[in-house]
Amino acid sequence: MSEANDTPSEIAGGTGRVARVGLWLGPLLAVGAYLLPTPGLAHEAKLVLALLVLMATWWITEAIPLAATALLPIVAIPLIGIDVTVTARGTLACATEGLCLAAFETAPGAIRPMGLGDLGTYYSNPVVLLYIGGFLLGIAIERWGLSTRIAYGLVSRGGARPGLMLAGFIAAAGFISMWISNTSTSLILTPLALSVAAGSAVNGREDPKFAAALVLAVAYAATVGGLATPIGTPPNGIALTQLRLQGIEVSFGQWMAVGVPVVIVLLPMAWFILSRGLKVDAKGAAGAQARVREELAKLGPLSQPEARVAMIFFLIAGLWMISTLVADWIGAVLLGGARIDSGHVDTIIATIGALLLFIVPAGGGNGRPLLNWAEAQRIPWGILILFGGGLALAAAAELSGLSPWLAKGLEGLTGVHPALVILLIGLLVIVITEFASNIATISLMGPVLLSVAGTHESLGAASFIVPAAMAASMGFAMPVGSASNAIAYGTGKVRQADMIRRGLIMNLCALIVLTIVGLTLAPAVLGGAG
Numbered sequence: 001m002s003e004a005n006d007t008p009s010e011i012a013g014g015t016g017r018v019a020r021v022g023l024w025l026g027p028l029l030a031v032g033a034y035l036l037p038t039p040g041l042a043h044e045a046k047l048v049l050a051l052l053v054l055m056a057t058w059w060i061t062e063a064i065p066l067a068a069t070a071l072l073p074i075v076a077i078p079l080i081g082i083d084v085t086v087t088a089r090g091t092l093a094c095a096t097e098g099l100c101l102a103a104f105e106t107a108p109g110a111i112r113p114m115g116l117g118d119l120g121t122y123y124s125n126p127v128v129l130l131y132i133g134g135f136l137l138g139i140a141i142e143r144w145g146l147s148t149r150i151a152y153g154l155v156s157r158g159g160a161r162p163g164l165m166l167a168g169f170i171a172a173a174g175f176i177s178m179w180i181s182n183t184s185t186s187l188i189l190t191p192l193a194l195s196v197a198a199g200s201a202v203n204g205r206e207d208p209k210f211a212a213a214l215v216l217a218v219a220y221a222a223t224v225g226g227l228a229t230p231i232g233t234p235p236n237g238i239a240l241t242q243l244r245l246q247g248i249e250v251s252f253g254q255w256m257a258v259g260v261p262v263v264i265v266l267l268p269m270a271w272f273i274l275s276r277g278l279k280v281d282a283k284g285a286a287g288a289q290a291r292v293r294e295e296l297a298k299l300g301p302l303s304q305p306e307a308r309v310a311m312i313f314f315l316i317a318g319l320w321m322i323s324t325l326v327a328d329w330i331g332a333v334l335l336g337g338a339r340i341d342s343g344h345v346d347t348i349i350a351t352i353g354a355l356l357l358f359i360v361p362a363g364g365g366n367g368r369p370l371l372n373w374a375e376a377q378r379i380p381w382g383i384l385i386l387f388g389g390g391l392a393l394a395a396a397a398e399l400s401g402l403s404p405w406l407a408k409g410l411e412g413l414t415g416v417h418p419a420l421v422i423l424l425i426g427l428l429v430i431v432i433t434e435f436a437s438n439i440a441t442i443s444l445m446g447p448v449l450l451s452v453a454g455t456h457e458s459l460g461a462a463s464f465i466v467p468a469a470m471a472a473s474m475g476f477a478m479p480v481g482s483a484s485n486a487i488a489y490g491t492g493k494v495r496q497a498d499m500i501r502r503g504l505i506m507n508l509c510a511l512i513v514l515t516i517v518g519l520t521l522a523p524a525v526l527g528g529a530g
Contacts, residue, residue: 022061030054040408045400047080052393052402052447059440060432066440067382070389073396074119082114082400092118094399114399122395123388125244126347127230127237131387133350134231135379137316138180140357140371142188144305146313147176151189152296155196156289162210162278165289167271169193169217174225174267178232179313181380182473183483185222190487192295193218197493199291211493213274219488220270220476220506227266227470228259229320230346234383235442239469240343241391242446243526245398246453246461250526251327251342252320252349257525258466262517269509273502304363309370312360316353320346383439390443397447407451418459421452422518425464426471426511433472434481442472459519462526467518474510477503 034050041049051072058069084092092114141147154172155165169189177185197211226233230240230252236259240250319326326349327342357371397403425445433441449468453461475481477500479489485503488494 018061019063022057022063025061026054026057026063029057038405041405042401044080044082045397045402045405047076048082048393048396048400048402051076051080052397052444055389055393056444059444060436062437065382066437067385067389069440070386070443073389073392074116074123077119077392077396078113078115080114080396080400082396083111084114084118084399085111092395092399094401114396119392122241122392123385125241125387125391126344127240127244128384128387130347130350131231131234131237131384132379133316133347133354134179136354136357136371136376137313137350138184138231139375139378140309141180141313142184143371143375144303144309144362145299146306146309147180147184148188149296149299149302149306151176151192152292152299155189155192156292156296162213163271163275165196165292166213166217166275166278169214170221170267170271173218173221174228174263177222177225178228178263179317182222182226182233183487185225186218186484186487189218189222190215190491192292194491194493195295196291208493210278212495212498213278215488215491215493216499216502217270217274219482219484220274221267222484223473223476223482224263224266224270226473228256228263230255231350232259233473234387234439235469235472237387238390238439238442238446239465241387242394242449242465242469243461244343245391245394245450248460248462248527249341249343250462251323252346253323254342254525256321258517258521259470261521262470262513265513266506266510269513270506273505273509305366305370308360308363309357312353312356312370315356316349319349323349386439386443390439390446393443394446394450398450403447403451406447418463419515419519422464422467423511423515425449425452425468426514429468429471430474430507430511433475434478438472438475438482442469445472459523460527462522463518466522466526467514470514470517471510474507474514475503476506476510 030050030053033053034046038046038049055069055072058064059066063069082094084094086092151172154175155168157168169192173185173189176188193214194211197207197214223233227236230236230250236255240255243250323345324342327340327345330345331337331339354371358369358373358376360370362368362370394403397406429441429445445468449465450461453459453464473482475485479485479496479499481503485499489496489499
């Protein structure tokens with residue numbers, strides 16, 4: 001994951017000049033967008049366009065907290081008056097006059113304005129509920145120190161050579177960030193990295209290249225590792241909700257079938273980039289390894305709470321990986337042959353895991369459950385609101401006819417090779433996310449991505465949405481690109497020029513890998529045209 005509520009936060013909003021300018025610039029640009037000549041665009045769609053511009057401006061400039069901006073659809077959309085009808089599947093279909101209504105062969109019945117009840121389904125989307133369970137599991141893993149033990153254990157097996165030790169940090173950060181936030185992963189591992197760098201000092205002199213490589217290894221691996229699972233980083237969850245708008249249900253295991261290969265490819269690339277030129281003498285390497293073993297020894301034997309959290313973690317993770325089979329079993333045995341979406345089963349599994357954390361005693365004489373409500377309140381609720389706001393905005397764009405209108409305007413892309421389209425979208429997202437929140441970036445890109453997908457129906461929505469969502473986490477070059485980068489830069493061990501140079505190489509590698517994924521893995525695993 002890429003956010004946490006224990007700082008650095010990417011959703012708190014800014015207080016500087018850019019934020020103050022953005023606060024006034026947003027409404028002005030929104031009015032300008034509404035007044036622009038837009039032939040063929042219905043009045044309601046023009047209002048949604050203005051809302052999108054306002055939210056994009058406030059998100060990019062952080063004029064107010066990002067989660068607060070995500071509340072705007074609750075106020076604006078019911079007042080816009082987007083006419084909708086309910087299909088036989090129980091989903092909303094657009095019925096706005098103009099382009100959207102023209103899609104119906106016959107005029108739909110039971111037309112009504114889109115209201116707060118409809119919006120509530122987006123703010124309580126199953127993916128939002130999945131993240132609640134995932135966040136609670138991550139909180140419990142951190143609370144009892146299981147993540148620290150895993151980290152120290154993996155790093156200690158890296159060996160005394162600097163390259164192997166660097167690989168140990170990359171493996172530890174990559175694995176842990178699959179399940180807890182990137183920020184928390186960096187906060188856990190960066191102090192260890194600094195301790196190891198200090199332990200490698202010879203005659204009181206620390207190798208600055210080794211120290212910089214270690215802290216950057218934590219930052220980069222934490223970012224990359226989050227791509228592996230749906231709960232690994234919030235943009236992944238936003239991608240799932242956007243795919244559901246296209247009728248594509250993605251299970252936990254299906255996402256991992258795409259995300260894990262990306263991680264397996266990018267982590268060695270990060271190691272190669274960071275390990276160039278590392279030279280630590282034998283005495284310094286031995287001191288570094290000794291420091292890791294000392295830290296591991298301080299943890300003592302595995303405690304009862306750690307063991308019980310680990311059991312629940314492996315149970316839930318295992319069920320997530322086979323959720324498609326679990327969904328088939330539920331449908332055949334419990335529902336009399338009715339179908340249940342495997343994505344919904346993922347949410348049920350996450351909720352079961354959360355309940356177990358509140359029920360199972362911690363043991364060890366604690367007299368308390370593994371998780372109490374005071375600890376549970378550490379959930380980053382702002383991220384969940386951002387999910388809902390971004391999804392509501394994308395749905396309004398689709399239902400009002402804005403997305404189809406944008407797709408019509410992008411018809412020129414039909415003749416462009418999909419690889420180039422995916423590459424350019426990824427590049428745009430990476431550039432934006434180097435300076436803006438990754439969640440806000442992929443949220444405001446939603447209507448555009450859905451429109452672009454319509455220009456290349458042979459591949460389907462997943463080929464564009466999944467690479468773009470993953471690209472939103474690829475802010476390697478700038479200290480403000482991610483919270484993990486900020487933590488690494490804040491140690492004082494990394495020069496900004498070094499971070500930019502290595503980060504740009506990582507961005508390029510990621511861009512190439514994600515383009516290949518969009519053309520191959522994404523459509524193969526997640527389906528073609530949605």
